[in-house]
Amino acid sequence: MPTLGDLERSVMDILWTSDSPLTAYELQETLAAGGGGGEASKPLAATTVLTVLSRLEKKKFVTRERTARPHRFVAAATREDRMAELMHEVLGTANDRTAVLERFVGQASASEAATLRKLLGA
Numbered sequence: 349m350p351t352l353g354d355l356e357r358s359v360m361d362i363l364w365t366s367d368s369p370l371t372a373y374e375l376q377e378t379l380a381a382g383g384g385g386g387e388a389s390k391p392l393a394a395t396t397v398l399t400v401l402s403r404l405e406k407k408k409f410v411t412r413e414r415t416a417r418p419h420r421f422v423a424a425a426t427r428e429d430r431m432a433e434l435m436h437e438v439l440g441t442a443n444d445r446t447a448v449l450e451r452f453v454g455q456a457s458a459s460e461a462a463t464l465r466k467l468l469g470a
Contacts, residue, residue, distance in 0.1 A: 352409070355392075359400050360409060364427040369413050369420035372397045 352360060362378050363370065370378075372394055380391040401421050404410040409430070413420040425433075442448040456464065 352407075355396075355400050356404055356409075359397070359404065360423065360427075363410060363421065363423040366422075369422040371418045371420055372401055373418065375401070375421070 358379060359375055362375055376392055376394055376397045379397070401410060401412075405412055405421075408424055410421045411424050413422065439445055439448060453461065453464065
C-alpha cells in the first residue's frame with residue numbers, strides 16, 4: 349500500500365471526516381484554517397491541492413466525481429479499511445508472523461485486548 353506524505357495525510361484526514369465529497373477549493377480553505385489536523389497556516393495554492401488530489405487518485409486513496417464542475421473528491425475507502433489493509437500488508441511481509449502478533453497484542457491496552465478477545469470469539 350502506498351504511503352502518504354504529510355500534506356496527503358492532512359487531505360485524507362479532511363476527506364475521511366467529511367460527510368460529503370469536497371472540491372479542491374473547499375479542501376484548500378479547510379487546510380488553511382487548520383482543519384487537516386495541523387495549525388492554521390499560510391494558504392496553499394489551489395494548484396498544489398489539485399496536485400495532491402491527483403497523486404492521491406493515482407494511489408487509489410480518492411475518487412473524483414466528474415459529473416459537475418468543479419470536480420468533487422471523496423475518500424475511496426474508510427480510514428478503518430485503509431488501516432486494516434496496512435496491518436495486513438505489514439503482517440504479510442513479516443518473516444515471523446507469530447512474533448509480530450505477540451508484540452502487537454503485548455502492547456495492546458486492556459480495553460484493546462478485550463476487544464480483540466471479543467472479535468476472536470475467545
